[in-house]
Amino acid sequence: MDFLNAIIVIFNFTLIPALAYGSQLALGAIFVTLIYAVLRFANFATGDMMSFGTMFAVILTYYFQSLGIGLGVLPTALLTIPFAILMMILYMLIIDKFVFSYYRIKKSPPVQFAMVSVGVMFVTQALIRIIIGPSDRIFLDGEKFIIKATEFKEMTGLAEGITLKSTQAITIIVTLIVVSIMFWFLNKTKTGTSMRAYSDNEDLALLSGIDPKRVVLITWVIAGILATIGGVLYGLDKSYRPFVYFNNMLPIFAAAIVGGIGNPFGAFLGGYVIAFAEIFVTYAYKRFISYLLPENLEPDSLLQLLSTDYKFAVSFSILVIVLLIRPSGIFKGKVI
Amino acid sequence: MKNYKNVIAAYSIMIFLIIMVGIFQSWSIALTILNYCLISAVMTIGANIQWGYAGLINFGIMGYTALGGLAVVLVSVEPVKKAWQVGGLNILACIWIIVAIVFVVKFILNRFGKSKLRNYSVASVILGGIIILRITAAPGIEAIEAIDPAKTGFLGGMGLPVLFSWIFGALLAGGLAFIIGKIALGLRADYLAIATLLIAEIMVSIIKHEEWLARGVKNVTGLKRPAPYEIDLQASEWFINLVAKFHSAKLNLINSAADKQEALNQMVIEASSIYVKLCFSGLFLTVVIILLIVTQKALYSPWGRKMRAIRDNEVAASAMGKNVVKEHLLIFILGSAIVGLAGAMMVTNDGLFTPTSYRPMRYTFVIWVMVIVGGTGNNFGAILGGFVVWFLWVEAAPIALFLINLFTAHLPETNTFKVHLIESAPYFRFLVIGIGLLLIMRFRPQGIIPEKIIKQ
Numbered sequence: 001m002d003f004l005n006a007i008i009v010i011f012n013f014t015l016i017p018a019l020a021y022g023s024q025l026a027l028g029a030i031f032v033t034l035i036y037a038v039l040r041f042a043n044f045a046t047g048d049m050m051s052f053g054t055m056f057a058v059i060l061t062y063y064f065q066s067l068g069i070g071l072g073v074l075p076t077a078l079l080t081i082p083f084a085i086l087m088m089i090l091y092m093l094i095i096d097k098f099v100f101s102y103y104r105i106k107k108s109p110p111v112q113f114a115m116v117s118v119g120v121m122f123v124t125q126a127l128i129r130i131i132i133g134p135s136d137r138i139f140l141d142g143e144k145f146i147i148k149a150t151e152f153k154e155m156t157g158l159a160e161g162i163t164l165k166s167t168q169a170i171t172i173i174v175t176l177i178v179v180s181i182m183f184w185f186l187n188k189t190k191t192g193t194s195m196r197a198y199s200d201n202e203d204l205a206l207l208s209g210i211d212p213k214r215v216v217l218i219t220w221v222i223a224g225i226l227a228t229i230g231g232v233l234y235g236l237d238k239s240y241r242p243f244v245y246f247n248n249m250l251p252i253f254a255a256a257i258v259g260g261i262g263n264p265f266g267a268f269l270g271g272y273v274i275a276f277a278e279i280f281v282t283y284a285y286k287r288f289i290s291y292l293l294p295e296n297l298e299p300d301s302l303l304q305l306l307s308t309d310y311k312f313a314v315s316f317s318i319l320v321i322v323l324l325i326r327p328s329g330i331f332k333g334k335v336i
Numbered sequence: 337m338k339n340y341k342n343v344i345a346a347y348s349i350m351i352f353l354i355i356m357v358g359i360f361q362s363w364s365i366a367l368t369i370l371n372y373c374l375i376s377a378v379m380t381i382g383a384n385i386q387w388g389y390a391g392l393i394n395f396g397i398m399g400y401t402a403l404g405g406l407a408v409v410l411v412s413v414e415p416v417k418k419a420w421q422v423g424g425l426n427i428l429a430c431i432w433i434i435v436a437i438v439f440v441v442k443f444i445l446n447r448f449g450k451s452k453l454r455n456y457s458v459a460s461v462i463l464g465g466i467i468i469l470r471i472t473a474a475p476g477i478e479a480i481e482a483i484d485p486a487k488t489g490f491l492g493g494m495g496l497p498v499l500f501s502w503i504f505g506a507l508l509a510g511g512l513a514f515i516i517g518k519i520a521l522g523l524r525a526d527y528l529a530i531a532t533l534l535i536a537e538i539m540v541s542i543i544k545h546e547e548w549l550a551r552g553v554k555n556v557t558g559l560k561r562p563a564p565y566e567i568d569l570q571a572s573e574w575f576i577n578l579v580a581k582f583h584s585a586k587l588n589l590i591n592s593a594a595d596k597q598e599a600l601n602q603m604v605i606e607a608s609s610i611y612v613k614l615c616f617s618g619l620f621l622t623v624v625i626i627l628l629i630v631t632q633k634a635l636y637s638p639w640g641r642k643m644r645a646i647r648d649n650e651v652a653a654s655a656m657g658k659n660v661v662k663e664h665l666l667i668f669i670l671g672s673a674i675v676g677l678a679g680a681m682m683v684t685n686d687g688l689f690t691p692t693s694y695r696p697m698r699y700t701f702v703i704w705v706m707v708i709v710g711g712t713g714n715n716f717g718a719i720l721g722g723f724v725v726w727f728l729w730v731e732a733a734p735i736a737l738f739l740i741n742l743f744t745a746h747l748p749e750t751n752t753f754k755v756h757l758i759e760s761a762p763y764f765r766f767l768v769i770g771i772g773l774l775l776i777m778r779f780r781p782q783g784i785i786p787e788k789i790i791k792q
Contacts (some may be wrong), residue, residue, distance in 0.1 A: 042526040044701075099774060111393055111525045115708060116777055122770025125697075163603035246697065248539055253530050309545035311697055316534035323523060323531055325455070 006291035007161040012149075015046035018183035018272070018279040020168040020237055021157050021209045026271025027230030029259060030179070031223050033267040036256070037199040038219040039104065041113030041261055045121040046227075046247030053088035053228030054235045055132050057081060061139045077232055078170070078193035084232065095152040096119055096220055099168065104216070121246075137240040140167060167237040178229055182222065186264065191218055199262070236317050251278070251312065254319040260329025274315045280307045343716050343785055350723045357731070364606070367613035369730055374620035375682045380706045381627050381715060382674030385405040387704075388713035388787065390667040391641065396516070398699035399536025400509040400672045402543055402691065404679020409550045409689050411561040413493035417594075418580045420491060423548065425493065426476025430469055448717030480548040488741065490551045498560040502623075502680045507678020510669045510756035512539070517668040521661070533696060544691040556689040563615035576600070579607045622682065624719065631715050643667060644789075670682035670687035696760055702729060705773045711783025722783055728772065729765050736764035748778040 018249075028050060035043045060080035070076045097118060103113055146169055159316025186192040191214075198205040198215045200208030206212060231245065238244070251274055285303040306314060322329065337516060351500045358366035379397065386392045390397075440461050481489045520687045544552050569575045585604050590596045634640050646653040646660055654660045683689050702725065711719020740761060744754045776783065 042530060045359060074724070099778075102778060109525075111529075112777070112781075114393075114526050114529060116774065119706065119770050119773035119777060121701070122705075122766050122773065124770075126763050126766035130757075130760040133760065134763070136622065221460065251535055257527070257530065264538065307545065310541060313538045313541045316538050319534055320519065321530060324519060327523065327527070 004156075005158055005160045006288050008158060008162055009288050009291065012162045013161065014276075014279050014283050016162075016168055018275045020171045021279070022194045022269075022272035022275030023171050023186050024230055024234040025235065025248075025252055025255045025275055027175060027178065027226050027233070028248065029255035029267035029271045031226040031230065031263050032256040033162065033261055033264055034219055034223055034226070034258070037262040037264075038195060038215060039100065039113075041110050041117060042248070042253070042261075044114060044117045045129060046252055048235070048242075049088070049223075050093070050231035051128055051245035052231075053084050053090060053224065053238055054231035054245070055128055055242075056084035056087045056231045057228065058132065058137055058139045058235065058240050059322050060084060065141065069266060071142065073166075075140050075142045075167070075236055077139055077172070077236055080227060081232055085225050085228045088228045088307045092220045095215070096216065100263070101216075125242065125246065132242075134242055137235075139240060140236050147311040165237070165306055167233075170211045171233045171237055172228060174233060175258055176277045178226070182226070185222075185230045185266070188239050195219065199255065222239075244302070245252055247312075254315045257319055258322050260331045263329065263331055266331035270329070273330070274318065277318050278314050279310050281305045281314045282311050338778040341388050343720075346720050346784060350720065356666060361734075363610055364613065367390035367610060367617060369622060369727060371613060371616050371685055372616065372682075372730070373723040373726045375685065376703070376706060376726045377624050377676055378463050378620075378627060378681060378722075379703050379724040380710060381624075381631055382671045382678065383672075383703055383707045384712065384715060384718035385631060385674065386667060386671035387707055388718065389635065389643045389647065390664060390724050392524075392668055392671075393519070393525050394532050394668065395529045395669065395700050396532035396539075396672075397675050397703050397706070398694050398696050399532075399539040399677035400513065400675040401682070402536075402540050402694045403509045403512060404502075404505035404676035404681075405683035405689050405691075406543055406550055407508050407676070408498060408501040408680050408683040411496050412498040413423060413556065414495040415489045416492035419483050419488065419548075422483065422783040423476035423478075423480035424453060426472055427480075427548070430473045430476075433465060433469050435607050437462065440465075447623075458655075470691070477548045482704060485554075488551075489554070489559060490548050490556075497562070497572065498684055499562050501630040501664075502677055502683070505680030506607035506673040506677040509679070510673035512671030513669045514665070517665045521664050521668060525654055533700065536700065537696065538695045540691065543694075550691070553692055555691070557687070558707075559683065559687050559689065561612075561687060562614050562619060562684065566612055569611060570604050575608065576604055577610070579604050582607070583678035618689070620681060621683075624676070628715055628719065635715065643672075652775035674701065702769065706771055709776050709783060710774060711785040711787065713787035714783070714785050717787075721783065724784070725769065725772075728768050730769040732765035733740050733762045736768075739759040756778045 029049075031194055032046050034042060034047075035041065042298070054268060057077050057080045060083055061075075061077045064070065064076050064080060069079070071079055071267075100113070103116060125158060143166050145163065146166050149163045152161040152163075163204060180229075186196060194205065194210045195215050196212055197208070199214065202212075205215075206336070234248065235262040255270035255274045256267045257270070258264030259268070259274055280306065289303055340645075348597075354366050354370055358368060377386055379401070383397060384393065409468060411636055441458055444454060444458055444461065448457075482492060483489060516532070516535055520528055520535070543550060544554060547554065550556055580600060581599075590599055642653070642658055643663065645656070646658060646663055650660055689761045706721040706725040707718055708721070709725055710719065712719020737758065738756070740757045744751070744757065747754045780786075
């Protein structure tokens with residue numbers, strides 16, 4: 001019985017949150033990695049682009065709520081995602097047309113691209129703050145929990161309960177669907193193959209008649225979808241606050257590089273690596289251990305490797321270690 | 337002289353703008369802006385050494401600024417004797433443990449060849465070391481943080497004059513840059529940018545959460561000053577006489593003695609704050625001028641030419657026998673040390689150390705915009721960039737407010753659109769900076785004052 005309780009503690013406090021958080025990071029990381037692979041620059045506007053897409057979802061959610069349109073048990077935000085994605089893609093294409101395309105045609109070095117993306121970051125942040133303001137917004141509606149801890153305890157008679165928030169379940173399911181569609185697209189369709197060819201060797205791809213404009217367009221479309229969905233899922237799970245999205249850029253970068261930048265599958269797994277590391281290292285194992293050990297051996301301390309204040313620091317340290325030992329990432333990306 | 341025409345023109349416009357702020361807003365605001373411009377200028381000199389001279393991209397400026405700020409606390413605050421008594425031993429023991437870990441790791445790395453066993457043993461030494469560290473430190477930290485947590489709860493500093501902290505801040509930042517440079521400098525440009533950004537974030541989170549060191553998020557206030565305090569000035573005779581002399585024409589117009597005294601008091605209060613700010617400006621200006629002379633000399637010395645050669649073609653430079661790795665490390669340390677100095681100056685100016693205020697937006701990206709806008713590889717350009725961008729950063733909100741009011745003048749006061757725009761006026765600074773950066777990158781990528789290469 002105690003053993004079961006111990007497992008449920010771990011499941012409830014680390015596995016479920018890590019899976020949800022990892023999915024959100026994974027979507028962002030694939031976004032970073034795609035831009036890096038096809039357009040060849042590190043996009044410092046990542047967090048704010050995700051925030052920009054989410055902003056539309058938030059506004060539309062409020063609008064739909066005022067009209068009385070909803071999904072019942074599911075959050076209204078899911079209904080708004082397609083519209084938000086459209087707006088996001090439009091914004092990205094405008095930015096690409098007026099900012100990035102100039103440098104792409106000039107074949108500027110990646111550093112210049114990175115600086116330009118910093119400019120885009122500033123502009124995007126300004127637009128978000130001017131349109132919706134910097135305050136914290138919760139736009140989740142519908143059923144909040146799928147399983148509540150008390151219900152679970154009553155059902156099983158165990159001392160520990162499992163809480164499964166609906167947002168966590170939605171996050172994991174939506175991520176799996178989106179990512180599998182994307183991998184199918186990249187690997188099985190002709191357009192996807194041409195994208196990978198362009199990423200591998202631009203000149204050779206051009207020689208074999210691949211239209212670079214089309215590749216860039218498709219990349220931004222996929223990027224818009226990933227950024228918006230990732231952002232909305234994060235906002236549903238926690239809350240929508242522009243400043244937090246900017247900060248999320250850092251673990252997302254860490255995930256993309258850990259997984260091997262330029263490698264979408266690596267980025268997908270990298271998201272989970274970062275999320276699990278953050279949560280496992282900062283979790284206090286006292287409760288878990290106390291179930292496993294006999295009563296007289298119960299530990300005094302919290303048994304925490306690092307305090308939760310260092311959550312971000314953990315993921316960054318992992319990144320630094322990966323960069324030192326295996327700069328191409330765990331799953332070989334573009335070799336540095 | 338002809339070559340410097342545009343430089344002089346650009347700086348005159350900048351000074352004119354600051355004077356305009358003095359006339360239209362107030363001299364106190366103008367001096368605050370000037371002080372921050374000077375501090376930003378020191379930061380941009382540091383960033384420009386790294387990016388403009390050597391082409392190293394360092395997005396970790398925030399970390400070094402925070403470290404410089406930490407130096408002010410460590411140097412100038414009076415030591416908390418009680419804290420040292422209860423926990424000092426543990427902290428000193430921890431420092432020795434860290435030294436021991438470093439030596440053991442070094443020993444293993446030198447002694448054994450590349451193998452899986454070596455990697456595992458290094459990892460286990462570090463992990464074991466961290467666990468021992470935590471066990472040793474925990475009681476000490478708890479004891480230190482328990483001592484009068486509302487006021488101290490940390491070890492305090494050395495109680496030295498605050499100006500020493502500027503040097504110490506530079507040394508601290510340089511020392512850390514040495515370690516980080518050793519780790520990260522081999523990376524390609526955009527990876528280096530990300531790695532330094534994240535390492536800086538780690539540094540700031542350590543400063544934020546280690547409360548025994550500098551009170552963490554509880555902030556340290558009331559730091560020492562290299563300038564006199566306003567209250568002392570207002571009580572000193574010579575200062576009052578000086579103000580009276582300065583404003584004699586205005587004072588003579590007032591007839592009654594009581595009114596005269598009141599007006600004088602008001603003037604003294606105003607003048608004291610301006611006097612203090614002027615003291616700071618003088619100090620900062622000295623630092624900027626010294627740095628400018630040194631960096632300018634360095635840029636046109638054989639060493640500067642070597643750096644440019646390395647920047648423009650690393651392979652060729654190393655083929656000519658230049659040690660690229662060593663020079664990169666050196667310049668990384670120098671630039672970071674200057675940024676650390678700027679961080680110490682800023683905390684001295686503010687008189688308080690607030691770790692939560694260190695955010696990458698303000699302390700990394702804005703500084704980078706300054707370097708790019710001003711002119712990479714040119715010290716005059718970098719300083720000007722610091723002035724221009726800081727000025728825009730501060731003045732964008734009032735200007736935006738003015739423009740909003742102008743264009744929405746026909747709308748009633750309660751119009752939601754107008755209210756919303758007025759509320760979001762402070763965020764127009766991001767827009768101005770972002771668009772400014774994009775325009776400069778597109779139409780004048782070399783910056784306002786481009787790099788000048790003197791042919792020998």
